[in-house]
Amino acid sequence: xxxxxxxxxxxxxxLFADLAADRNADPRASWHAIEELGLPGLLQSQEAEGxxxxxxxxxxxxxASAIHRLEIPVSETILARSWLVGLSLKxxxxxxxxxxxxxxxxxxxxxERMLAAGKLDWVLALGDKSWRLVDLxxxxxxxxxxxxxxxELISKDLxxxxxxxxxxxxxxxxxxxxxxxxxACQMAGAIEAMVALAIEYTRDRQQxxxxxSSFQAIQHQLALAVEESAAASCAAASACQAMTLGxxxxxxxxxxxxxxxxxxxxxxxxxxxxxxxxxxxxYDLHQFSLRAQEWRRDFGNEGYWAxxxxxxxxxxxxxxxxHFLTARHxxxxxxxxxxxxx
Amino acid sequence: xxxxxxxIRAATDMSALRADVRAFLDEKVAHLPAxxxxxxxxxxxxxxxxxxxxxxxxxxxxxxxxxxxxxxxLDRYTVVEEMLAAGAPVAAHWIADRQSGTLILKFxxxxxxxxLVPQIATGKxxxxxxxxxxxxxxxxxxxxxxxxxxxxxxxxxxSKIWTTFADKSQFMIALVRTTQQxxxxxxxxxxxxxxxxxxxxxxxxPIEDQTxxxxxxxxxxxxxxxxxxxxxxxxxxxxxxxxxxxxLERSGPERFLSSHVLLEAVCETLNEQPNxxxxxxxxxxxxxxxxxxQMSLSVASRLERGEAPMLEAAIVKDLGAxxxxxxxxxxxxxxxxxxxxDAGSAIEPVLTYLVANSPCFSLRxxxxxxxxxxxxxxxxxx
Ligand SMILES: Cc1cc2nc3c(=O)[nH]c(=O)nc-3n(C[C@H](O)[C@H](O)[C@H](O)COP(=O)(O)OP(=O)(O)OC[C@H]3O[C@@H](n4cnc5c(N)ncnc54)[C@H](O)[C@@H]3O)c2cc1C
Numbered sequence: 140x141x142x143x144x145x146x147x148x149x150x151x152x153x154l155f156a157d158l159a160a161d162r163n164a165d166p167r168a169s170w171h172a173i174e175e176l177g178l179p180g181l182l183q184s185q186e187a188e189g190x191x192x193x194x195x196x197x198x199x200x201x202x203a204s205a206i207h208r209l210e211i212p213v214s215e216t217i218l219a220r221s222w223l224v225g226l227s228l229k230x231x232x233x234x235x236x237x238x239x240x241x242x243x244x245x246x247x248x249x250x251e252r253m254l255a256a257g258k259l260d261w262v263l264a265l266g267d268k269s270w271r272l273v274d275l276x277x278x279x280x281x282x283x284x285x286x287x288x289x290x291e292l293i294s295k296d297l298x299x300x301x302x303x304x305x306x307x308x309x310x311x312x313x314x315x316x317x318x319x320x321x322x323a324c325q326m327a328g329a330i331e332a333m334v335a336l337a338i339e340y341t342r343d344r345q346q347x348x349x350x351x352s353s354f355q356a357i358q359h360q361l362a363l364a365v366e367e368s369a370a371a372s373c374a375a376a377s378a379c380q381a382m383t384l385g386x387x388x389x390x391x392x393x394x395x396x397x398x399x400x401x402x403x404x405x406x407x408x409x410x411x412x413x414x415x416x417x418x419x420x421x422y423d424l425h426q427f428s429l430r431a432q433e434w435r436r437d438f439g440n441e442g443y444w445a446x447x448x449x450x451x452x453x454x455x456x457x458x459x460x461x462h463f464l465t466a467r468h469x470x471x472x473x474x475x476x477x478x479x480x481x
Numbered sequence: 482x483x484x485x486x487x488x489i490r491a492a493t494d495m496s497a498l499r500a501d502v503r504a505f506l507d508e509k510v511a512h513l514p515a516x517x518x519x520x521x522x523x524x525x526x527x528x529x530x531x532x533x534x535x536x537x538x539x540x541x542x543x544x545x546x547x548x549x550x551x552x553x554x555l556d557r558y559t560v561v562e563e564m565l566a567a568g569a570p571v572a573a574h575w576i577a578d579r580q581s582g583t584l585i586l587k588f589x590x591x592x593x594x595x596x597l598v599p600q601i602a603t604g605k606x607x608x609x610x611x612x613x614x615x616x617x618x619x620x621x622x623x624x625x626x627x628x629x630x631x632x633x634x635x636x637x638x639x640s641k642i643w644t645t646f647a648d649k650s651q652f653m654i655a656l657v658r659t660t661q662q663x664x665x666x667x668x669x670x671x672x673x674x675x676x677x678x679x680x681x682x683x684x685x686x687p688i689e690d691q692t693x694x695x696x697x698x699x700x701x702x703x704x705x706x707x708x709x710x711x712x713x714x715x716x717x718x719x720x721x722x723x724x725x726x727x728x729l730e731r732s733g734p735e736r737f738l739s740s741h742v743l744l745e746a747v748c749e750t751l752n753e754q755p756n757x758x759x760x761x762x763x764x765x766x767x768x769x770x771x772x773x774x775q776m777s778l779s780v781a782s783r784l785e786r787g788e789a790p791m792l793e794a795a796i797v798k799d800l801g802a803x804x805x806x807x808x809x810x811x812x813x814x815x816x817x818x819x820x821x822x823d824a825g826s827a828i829e830p831v832l833t834y835l836v837a838n839s840p841c842f843s844l845r846x847x848x849x850x851x852x853x854x855x856x857x858x859x860x861x862x863x
Binding site: 338341342352353355358359361362363365366368369370372373374376377380389390392393394396397441442444445446447448449450452453456457459460461464465468469472473475476 | 484486487488489490491492494495496499562566567741744745748749751755757760761762763764765766767768769770771772773774775776779793796799800850852853854856857860862863
């Protein structure tokens with residue numbers, strides 16, 4: 140890891156850990172601390188008054204936000220703001236997010252929940268052919284006390300709450316990929332946190348006169364969980380690397396698929412080794428395990444991405460899969476050598 | 482949790498070397514039937530090994546004074562992954578290139594290095610590994626084959642089993658007991674000896690495996706004389722040497738490419754409009770392959786920097802074996818009569834072979850359970 144990224148990682152982890160330590164903290168105060176670091180503009184270039192980070196920096200922040208289970212949409216804001224730059228728009232202040240109107244089987248339930256709960260100040264809604272930037276503070280709530288739904292955001296008359304709108308050339312495909320990668324990084328974080336909890340718990344908990352982690356059956360389950368977590372983190376980080384250096388549709392699909400698999404296997408192991416305590420509302424595990432399950436479905440689940448990858452591979456025939464993979468990776472490393480990366 | 486799989490960074494340009502290897506493979510390997518290519522690092526062809534040696538592709542990382550190219554680990558990685566992905570029958574020089582030569586360079590006397598290493602690099606001198614015994618598998622340190630001091634060397638008595646290609650190799654590096662059993666621990670008093678398999682007193686009996694091939698053997702030693710200069714490293718240090726040797730062979734491309742010929746055969750002959758199950762399976766393989774290669778390359782770049790990522794290497798092997806093993810069996814459960822074009826008839830024998838061969842992927846070089854024990858130990862759980 141290069142030096143500037145290790146500093147970013149350390150700083151962000153320290154901040155997120157502090158924010159997470161106080162569960163009753165005012166989200167506005169937490170957000171203020173995040174803005175002070177300039178994190179919301181992480182993926183905006185310095186010319187665009189941003190932080191000037193790249194996707195590997197962003198991946199580090201996305202993952203850390205999940206490890207510390209931040210309840211505020213820092214990742215979503217970072218991504219939405221970078222898209223606003225692409226649309227030549229100045230970003231509104233405050234906590235933002237984005238909604239993709241019609242991509243992939245299951246929608247991002249987490250974002251909709253944040254939207255419904257009134258946690259977002261603004262949202263960028265992307266339809267198939269158009270986008271809208273909406274001021275949610277201005278919108279207030281409907282007569283039912285709710286925020287506008289995804290469909291309403293794209294089609295309804297929003298009056299003064301509509302900051303800007305326009306056509307989406309090329310559709311929301313690239314955005315959907317990036318959103319999937321953001322989730323993959325967050326999932327890698329949640330998975331790592333589940334494994335850490337499982338290791339810590341089985342070390343402390345005694346049964347039959349010894350700690351659970353001294354039983355071989357438990358050790359082997361933990362080893363498997365660590366393997367899965369390693370694969371998830373490597374997949375997410377590798378896709379971020381590919382992203383920095385150009386088009387990463389394949390790597391993102393592969394990462395979201397692999398991370399989803401890992402989330403599922405680790406869910407099983409982490410809950411099992413925790414026994415009943417892990418099933419309680421009080422204990423932290425569900426904050427990672429249930430969220431990771433929800434995230435599996437966001438922006439394309441494993442079945443969706445597996446079929447997408449297969450179509451990409453088949454469309455490359457008669458080139459062998461091996462040549463397809465190695466050519467992509469050689470190109471990524473070549474671009475890095477040429478100085479595109481950091 | 483201290484597990485590190487940083488993606489590999491801007492490496493030197495591999496594309497020219499990759500193209501050279503592919504041209505070689507087009508000429509020497511592409512025409513072989515898929516079921517022959519499926520054997521890959523279990524497939525023996527001394528002609529191919531000699532041709533690779535002539536191109537400098539064996540012992541690539543070794544010093545030029547000993548017949549190597551002083552190439553980087555990543556150059557070697559590129560050659561090996563290309564060979565395996567294409568299903569080149571590389572078994573003849575495989576062990577000598579991957580383990581024995583490096584071991585001799587590290588622990589052998591200068592005379593022994595000069596005598597053996599350049600010949601290995603030509604692709605004409607083959608080695609096997611004599612560790613396992615009938616009563617010592619995972620518990621390797623319990624082994625009983627003994628070497629006694631005699632005038633000018635050692636005399637070995639005992640037997641080894643599951644020795645891959647002992648019948649076709651000129652030499653074995655054997656792990657034997659050189660001091661008395663009453664040492665403090667069974668791990669003390671072990672040593673590594675280079676044994677010339679044409680020596681008097683050596684009997685080799687091939688064992689047929691469930692695929693019908695007879696590639697591993699039982700080897701008996703009846704007072705076999707081994708000269709002093711054939712001792713590797715220090716007497717009694719065999720255990721430490723062997724552990725280091727095994728640790729470094731856990732994370733290479735052979736850990737995720739053993740079933741690759743089948744994957745490509747499916748990819749090549751799958752009909753347009755495959756059913757959803759086949760489509761999903763192909764996508765899953767592509768994703769797994771991509772991630773495992775990323776993980777394996779990450780370890781390779783750390784090895785190149787002189788680090789010793791034991792934990793990560795064990796992780797790659799366990800995950801890799803599971804993936805390699807799943808390919809043939811998952812395919813068995815997913816394809817239909819209309820999945821493949823006519824050329825798909827090539828799938829059947831490859832599938833049958835790999836279903837039968839796949840159990841060994843999580844046995845050879847340390848079993849799945851032993852690997853998970855190593856991971857647990859590295860995590861500080863035991
Ligand atoms: C194709 C093939 C090629 C081989 N080539 C070579 C070679 O060239 N040279 C060589 O020296 N050896 C070779 N081997 C042998 C290989 O290294 C051994 O098979 C391996 O070390 C396991 O030993 P074992 O077969 O005696 O199984 P065992 O050790 O008897 O194990 C049987 C089962 O019990 C499990 N087990 C054992 N101990 C424990 C424990 N403490 N906790 C939990 N589970 C445990 C194992 O994981 C395994 O699942 C080869 C094996 C195969 C299959």
